[in-house]
Structures are given as structure tokens and as C-alpha cells.
Amino acid sequence: MAKLRTRWLLSILLVNLKNCSAPGPPAAPSRPYCFIPCGERNNCVDIHCSWDTRPDPLTPTNYSLHWEPANTEEGHVINGTSESGIIHREHFSHGELHVWVQAKNQHGSTRSQKAVFHTEDIMKPSPPNVSSSSLESLEIDWISSCDELQPCDVRHRHQAEQHWIEAKDVLHGSYAVDSPKPCTLYQFQVRCSCAKSLRSDWSATHTILSTETALVGALDVWLDCGISHTNSDCVLTWKKLPPSQACGVFLGYEVLLSFSDGVTEWVNMSSTEPAGLLVCEEMQCYFNRSLKLVASVSVAAFNADSSTEPSHLTLTATGKERNDQPIQLQMTEESLNVSWDGGPSLRSEDLKEYVVQYKQAGSLLGRRFHWLRVNTSQTTATFTGEYKKYTPYQVSLFSVSHTREVHHLSSLIGYSVQGTPSTVPALKVSSIGSSHVILFWEPVPLSGQNGLILYYQVIVDSGKKQNVYNVSASPQHQNTTYELQHLSPEQDYEVRVRAVTAAGPGPNATAEFRTSHGEYFAFLLPAVLGILSVVVLCAAAALYCALCEENKACPLFFWEKVPDASNSQILKHMKNQINDPLAWISIPVYEPHPKISLLEVLEAPPSAPSSSPRRTSDPDGSTRPLVRDSPTEDQREDAVSGESHRTDRRYGREEYSKMLDSDEERDREDGWSSTEEEQSPSGYEKHFMPTAYEVQVV
Template sequence: MATLRTRWLLSILLVNLPTCSASGPPAALSPPDCNIPCDEKDESNNCADIHCSWDPWLDPQIPTNYSLHWEPANNEEGHVISGTNLSGIILRAHFSHGDLHVWVQAKNQHGSAKSEKAMFNAEDIKKPPTPNVTLSYLEPLDIEWTFSCDELQRSFEHCDVRHRAEEDQVWVENKTGVHYTFDSHLPYTVYEFQVRCSCDKSLSSDWSAIHRVRTPEMAPVGELDLWRDCGTSQATSDCFLTWKRLPTSQARGLIWGYEVRLTYNNGTAVLVNMSTAGSEGRLVCDEMQCHFNLSLKDVSSASVSAYNALGATVPSYLTMPISGKEKNEPAIHLKMNEDSLTVSWGLPSQLSDNLKEYVVQYNQAGCPPGRQFDWIKVNKSQTTGIFKGQYKKYTPYQVSLFTVSHSNEVHHLSSVIGYSLEGTPSTGPSFKVSIADTHVNLFWEPVPLCMQNGVILSYEVIADGGENGQKVYNVSASPQQENMTFKLQDLSPGQQYDVWIRAVTAAGPGANSTMKVKTKHLEDFAILKPLLLGIIFVIFVCFIVVLYRAHQGECPLVPTFLYEKVPDARNSHIFRHMKHQINDPLAWICIPVYEPHPIISVLEVVEIQPRADGLTQPVVGDQCSQTDCQDDQGEEAVMEECHRTDRRYGREEYSRMVDSDEERDRKEEHREDSWSSAEDEQSTSGYEKHFMPTELEVLEV
């Protein structure tokens, strides 16, 4: 409560403060300044009347009446002149020679005030005539003027002379006689001079009119402040040479033109001489800078020198930044308003001993970019640069930091965008969507730089589902991000949403970008999912069956070179196997594989011997060993194993074999009963006819 009462009393005090100061006790006036001007050229200044002036009292806008009072020092008889002017004249007829007391009184609606008395002798306040500067010599620089104390009938005392360069504001003052020699002047510089003089026992005269003189020209000195203007890009193809014009103290004359030398990457050099009077548009200069309109593409280094009628400056060199060596360090910090820009940074992580200086530049980055561009060079021991200028509101300025080595190599360290005053973005980002049943993916590009009106801190995403409510999301933004993405989750299937996106700066959110989106129905996916799962299951089952049959030898999907090359000893087995395949419902998966004819390298001769029962049997050699007999007894088992092997390896039938199933069964029943009968010979298998030689053929060999 005490705080509120204090604020209330303070507000009343502030409101009534002007009235109180105006109606308070009258402030004292300063004493009047009086003199008797003596100038024979001015009839009003007749070296007789006293001219007095004084400063205004209180606010000059308030109507005030002034009265000038004077009286001799030896009596009380006084005189007064009233009026509203800030000066008055005491006529010679109204005062006598001797000491006078003069004062001023002011009166207005708020009160009155009286100045202190000024006391002087009328003979001592005479002011001699103003000197007249007549001559000036350039070598050396001498100034002469005319002055006389004859009007005062007194002797000359001294003169004061003051001078300054034309662009300076401060005068330099010296005492002298009737002329002045200026030794410490700069060449080709305009200087301004003023003179006043005084006589014995008199006041000083008024200052003379300003006299201007330009010093002689000399050859220019120093080097040009050379740099490059690349706009918001750092590509050399977008860069142009620029430099600051020499100050008068270094130009020391009228600069006639500039000499530019460009050295290209292939070693060739080009020399361009441009006159300031006319260079066919290649050279554009204003009061501060010059711009060379020739692209620096493929240029490795450049040098520029200025020349006048008496000589030229030492060339200034600049090496183009080397591609690939830029580092985004250190971070740049800006403090910017409409009148100044302060840039600060930290030391680089690797500070080179070859470092000569830093270069800080800024350029307007609007749409299209403006021509506001400037740079300063900072000593390597400092980490702050200050610019003075007029910076537009809501306009982006790109500030960049560079290092320059003693060999004039330039390296770009970092860049940042700043604003003198930020506003809200004038437009929202354009975006695209990818729609699913319960989520929507958003894709958008940042707001164009010229419409951001400030540094974008984040993006605000809003999804309004009507009765289902509104969802708000904040997506942080980074200056380095070129594309933004965001996923709206937990949405209702088949629901329509209004989606808004807007950029947010320090001044608040900007304009909206809006789009209507409708999520997909969940039924569409409910139908497709079982169908897809069924297809995948069928493919998986078929794949397992194929692998199993390939492992069992029933499906020769495995390449034939993986199988052992065993000929089918019994053709009837192949037909049986084909029949089995026809009756097998999954046999369509298995496709017969062609088997080349086997190569028989060893052939054993088998003789037919009679048996006790009148039959014959084959004997190997002279006798049948126990092992051989066991082999004969297990022949049927072997033949069954061969049958299984035939089915396992999938042998093809031999060409032109037409044995039926009945013939094959009959042959198998009579094979052990009669090996030498004619009927067996007629029913010999196709395999034997095709591959086995006859007995006569073997004996002939």
C-alpha cells in the first residue's frame, strides 16, 4: 500500500513540475554585455553610443518585458529603456564620461528578476573595427590583414588568429601581429582563418569574416583500404573489388584515377587503368567508397593503387579466400540499434602467429539486397568492432568475420544475421504434407529472408480438429536449417484438420500458412493387411516346400552341378518316378532337370555259367567268392536302393525308350530265372541295349 501511495505522489509531482519551475522564485539574470563599437564603415557604429545585450530569462516562449537600467556611479540619477528585445542602446546624450552602473530587469506573468550590475568606464569599452584579411601566400602559407586603431586614437596592442581544416569543427587560436605564418599545414587541404585585434585599453574587435585557402598538392601517401563485396554469398564469382577513398591528408591532391592489377589462377595478370572522370561504368565511386564492376571469378589476388598529378600510392594487396578452409567459429555476438552496430567475438580455437588483423563487414541482405555495405579492420589483439550509421528497421544485415594474415591471405570465420529492430514475419512458410491414418508429416522451407523481419526463433504448428480439439506444437529453428520437418501424431483416422504454421521472432508470431488435410480411413488398411499377410504366408510355405523337396531329391530346383553324376541304371524307374510326379499334387512345382549322359570308363566282362538246375548265372573271373555271392544275394536290395537314388537325384529317361509298366514288371520277374534264355535276350532292358556291348564285341576286343 505504501508503494502505491509513493507512486501516486510521484506522478503528481512530475505532472506539476513544469508549472512549479515556471512559477517559482525568479532566477537571476546575467549582467548585460556592453561596448561602444567603432567602425568607420558602419555609420551606426559611430564610436559614441553604448550597445548592450543580455540572455533571455526563463522560457523564451513566455512573453517577457525587459528594461535596461543605468546610472552614473557618483549620483543616483538613473535612466531606463523598456521593451521586449534582448538588446538596447544607451545614447551618448544620456550618459556622461566616467563610470557607469548598468543592469537588466525582467518581468512576466510568473514574477520578475533583476540582474547584477555591470560597472565599467565608457572609455574602456570601445571596440575597434573588425580586421580585413587581404592576402595569403602558399609557400610558405602566410596570412595578412589590415587593422587600425586611429578611430580610437590609441596604439595597437595585438591580434588573435584562429584556423581549422574545412572538415574540422575545432578552432586552433594563436596571438600574433599584423600577419601570420602557418607552418604545420597539410598538403591540398582547405583551411579557414579568422582574425580579431585590440588596441591599448580597449576591447577586442569582432572576428573577421572566414578566409579560406587551399594548400599546395603533393603525391599521395599510404595505402588504400581494399576489400571485396560478395553480397550475402561467399562465392568468388559473386565478388567485386571495393575500396575506401583516401582521406584528404593522404590523397594530398586531386585523385585522377586508380590502377587495378588482377592475377588469375592460371598465372595470367590483367592491368586496368581507370580514370575517376569516366571509366565506362567499370568504376563507381561515392563520397566514401569506390566499386570496381568486374567479377573476381578465377582471380587469385588483386592490387589497387591511387594516383594524382604528382604520384601514386603504394599498391594494396588482397588474396582471395581459399575454398574449403572456412570454419564456423568463433560465434559472433551483435548489439544493434538504428544508430550503431557493435560486433564482438571470441578468439579462434587455433590462433595463428601469422595473424595480422580481423576484418568485420556488414551488408544489407534484403530482397533485393541493398547497397548498405561497410567494413572495418581490427587489430588482432582486439575482439570488438563498432560501426556508426543509419540502420533500417526490420531489415536483415549480414555480419561476417574474417582473418587476414601477414601474407594477405583471407579466411572466412563466421557469419550471422542481425536486425536494428525486429518485427513479426509478414508471411508464413509454404509447406507440403504426407498423410497417413493417425499421423501427418509436414515439410516446409524457412520464410524468405526479406519477409522474416527478425531472427526466427521457432515455428508454431497448430492442428485444429474441430470438436476433437486443437493441438499446438513449437518447433525450434536454427539459422543453419534449410528445410524443416515435423510429424503430427495421435490423430484420428478419417478426420479433417486445419493445419497452421507460422514463424515466431522476438517480436512474436507472424502470419499463418493454412492447409486442410484429412487423415486416411483405418478400414483401407484393415483390408489390405490380411491380404498382404496371406500372400506373404503362401510365398513362405512354397519356399519351405521347395527347400524340403530339394533336400529329399524330389525337386531339382537346385542346380544340376551340385548332384553326383550317376546314370539311371533302370529306365523303368524313371517312368515310375514320372508317374509319381503326375500323381503328386505339388509336382507342378518341380520341373525336370536335364542330365547329361554319364561316362563309363571301366567295363567288366561277365561270363554265363550253367547252374545245377539247368539255369545259368554270371560269374566274375573263375569263381564266385563268398563276398560276390553275398553281393548277388543283395542285388535286389541294391536295385531298390538304386531306385531310391534314382528318385532322389531325378534322372531323366533315355531317348527313344518306350517300355511300359507291364513290360518292366515282367522283366523284373524273369531276370533271376533265366539269364541265357532267348526270351530274356529279347526283353533286355533299353539301358543294356543302349550302353552295354554284346559278348561277341567283348571277345573280339
């Protein structure tokens, strides 16, 4: 039983769903609204009808306008649009008409209710012309197209309001607003009817400014200093007065410039003058003049009746960015929210307010620049507008003291939507070593960043392996250097550098280089040269000693004790040979006629045997000097050879004080006593020191 009931309910539901979803005739249109528009010359001719419809977007529907006189069944029809139709004058006669609209599609047709009217009652005059009557009383007048005065409707509102205040059936052709607000814009509209005709359309909006009064308030004055925040680059700018404050016909601005040297200057600018010192846009104006050497400014607006209070601003304290108050940004394409932490360091008694500003980076000074003043108790500011994609906006936070000094606290670049950056410019490789190089590149320009650069990515590819390094982004105005280490000597590398934002990395900037040979060559070359120098010097010394051994003429500067060469002709000759690097190698020591000494031998008295010169006796008992002849060449060679074979105890050579010339050797052989030899001076003194006798003779 339950199953039969369930099947029955389901069948009914399916039938209803089928009927609901089945297509049918269109919805019926509304009753048509018809009138005969009359122009300024009362040329009332055709009937204009309109209606409302609810068409089915999936099924095409055709609409037709039907009418017939009240006293006959003869009807007329025309095809109209979906919303209106026109019955021309030749198709109807004056009197009562019945008018309706029919809608038809492929599934059927429907019709609207009939509109029944007399053709004289649907005359619709043209709107009246409205003019001002008195500014003091805020009164208007109008002129109707009717032949005689007929009742009219009047409505008015403030320009900033949306709702109208309406007065009906005004008969005297004028209207005045009671107790209007001063310096307020009012809008008026009027519509009238003629005899039994319809009401006309509303007239065009007529605007009137109420009575002028003194200007209220002061201008909001600020500085657009771009990115540099230096006074010499700043532009003075201010917001226009709102309508509630700019009462009357606005005439212009007055600017007072106070220079650092105490000089002041007044500048008067008319609001109607062509673009010059004063440049105004929709909501703001700026002073198109340099502020170099300007210490403070004062700006006021004026009209024919009065001027606003001067707005003062000190320019000398824009200062350096303290960066002790970082800001946070939340930015979309429709809004910009700025927040900061109002710490106790800023909430001093001298703090008057915060100023938050933003500017499209790269735009001209004074353009695309906005700011808000924020109470000291608040730490957020919100801007609304249209913020372009991939476009940098510089947001800055300032503090203003009661003495009107301005301090720049912090700045930040923000983007509504971020994109990938452009290519890194000017990538170079320098200081190439065997295991390291230095990379250099310039930061991506602000116009090509398309987003906040998080870091730069360095990719080093040697063909065998690839290394990736992330380098923090430097400040915008600083170049970046990075040293690659732990490279292989004599290896080819390719390095790629790209900037990375939140949207991803940009295109690569590529450079190639080859590392130099190993650093051990730099130490090996001096060592090899040093060893070769020592070998050459040793070989030269050995060759030199061999020549000395062969020629028996080795110079005496190898000896520990070297006598004065000026006292020996042999040594002088050897010195000359040493100074000539070729002569001492190839020419033996040779003195053609050496004469070593000329000695006078005297009999030594018994009392002073050691100090008397030696003499010889002739057979007759007289004395004569003993003159030694020069030794022969063989004797010289024997003497030199004999001296060279003597050795010193320390250096393998004998002390020079014991060296004797060849003629002294012969004196010993001739019988000089050993007693006299022991009492005589040393060998050095014999050769080079004068005797006591020679000193007395001189």
C-alpha cells in the first residue's frame, strides 16, 4: 500500500515539473502610457506610447501596438519595439481611443490592459525655462509654453544632497527658498501643465549659489618632495576649499615666502589666470616655483569679501629619515591602508599630528600626490582610489610639532598588484682569480621592478654542476657586488643573475668567464728564480776561483784582512783588473817593471838596533846604501804562488802580517840574522809603513 502511494505522488510531481518547465506564451505587458508631446510652437501631432515588459531571454517575443476608436470596432495595429511605439496623426481621429499592447512568441500570445483616454487630455507641453530672480532671497522665475498661467510643480535640493524637496501647484510663476544656507549651491527644477493637459517633463536643472559670506577655515598646505625629501626639490601644494568653506566667487591665493636670510616676498595669484605659478587640478593646486633658500611659507585663499586664515609651514625641518617608526602597508587596486606603531618616543607633548602621504613614484612633483592628517591618538590611515597594477607608490609618514616643524619618520614602496621584474642591468665580472671572482650589477630601476624586490638570485653553472646563491637586495641607489668563491682553476663558468619579487623571478642577465691558473705558480716562479740565481752565483764563484787558481792572481778581497791597495802597485793593478769584468778573466796579473821598494841599510847602533836602517860595508870599511833590483817575472810568480799557498787558521789562509815579498825572502837567504828579523816590524809594516828614518828624512 505504501509503495502505491509513493508511486502516485511521484507521478503527480513529474507531471507538475513537466508543466512548469514547458515553454508557454510570453508575460503580458503593462498598460501603455500615451501622450502627445507639444513643442514650443504647439505643434501637437503624434501619439507616443510606452510600456513595461518582462521578456523571456530564451524565447524571442514580438510586440505590437493596437488601438481603436471608442464608437467603432475598426482597429489598427503597428509593430513596435519591446518598449514603445508611435501612432501617427493620419491613423487616428480626435476623440476617445482604446489602446493596448500584444506580445507574441512561438508558443502563444498575451495582451495588456486597455488604456482609455481622450486625445485632448493627453497633450504634454514642453518643460518651462527657469531663470534666477534674486540672489539675496534665492528666488527663481519660469516661463511656460501655455497660453495662460497654469499650476506648476517646483522642487529644489542642495547640490550635495540626493533627495528633492517638492512644492506642488505653484500658480504665480516664481518660487523662493525660505532661510537658505549661505554659500550653498541650490538646484531647481520646474514642470507645468496647460488646461486639461498632462504635466510636462521636469525642466533642466538650474543652479544658484546663495549669498556670499566670509571664507571659513584655512587651507590644508603640504610639501611634495618626491623621493629625495630635500627642500630644494619640494613643491608647495594645497587642497582646494570645500564648497562649505569656499563661500562666494573664489578669486585666488596669496603666498608669503620667508627666506633664510630674513627676506620676505608676497605672491598674489588669480584663480582665473593661465597656467603659470598657480597650477590647479580637480581637488588640489600647487605653487610652480622653486623653494630653494625658503625657510617657511604661508598660504591663504581670498574672495571679494575676505580671505582664509593663513596656513603656515616650516620647510627647514623635513630632515633625514629617522627610520625609527616603520610602517606597514595593505594595498589593493581600490584602497591603501597604512599603519604604524605610535610608540612613546613620538607621543611627546610637542607632537601635534601625523601626516601620511602617498605618491606614484616617477610622477611629476605636485601630481598624483595625496596626503591625510591623522590625530596623535590614531595609528592608521586609509586612502581610497584607483591604484594601478605593477606601479610603485611611495608611502611616507611624518610627524608635525606644535611649532609646525616636520620630521620624516619612514617611507616604504608599495604595489597594489606585483609582477615579475625586468632584467638586471650592467652585469660585469672583475678580479678573476683561480678560485674566486667578483660580480657587479646595478639595481633594477624602479620603473622596471614591477614589485618589491626580495633578493637577487645568482646561478653559477660550470657545465658539470650548478650552484644557486640568494643575495639580499641593496637600497635602490646602491650598486651590488658579490664574490664567488671556491671555484676551480682554469675552468669555464657561466653566471646568471636575476631579480625576484613575490610574483617570481625576472629574466636572466648572463656573463661568462674563465678562472686563471692555480695560485701555486705565483709562489713557484720566485722560488725557481731564486734557486737559479744561487746556482749561477755559485757557478760564477767556482769559475772565478778556478781562474784565480790557474792565473795565480786571485784578488785579495776574498781574504779576511785586506791591506790598503794604495800602498801596493801589484794590488792596485789587480784592483783595476777586478773592476774590468773581462780583464780579470782573460789577462794575468802583470807589471812590466815592478819596483817594490828602495831601502837604505844602516848600521844599527847597539842601543837601538831595531830602529836603525840597514847598511852594507865596502871592503874599505865605508858604508853604502843597499839597493835591491827589481825581481824578475819568474820571481814574482813564485812570490805570488807562495803567498797563495799560505793558509789562515780560520779561513784556510795565513795572516797577512806574516806575508813577505820575494826580496825579503832573499834577504833571509843572504844571511840576515833571525834576531834582527824578530826585532823588526811585522810584515804589514815592512811593506806599507815608513821606517823611523824615512820619517826623519821627510
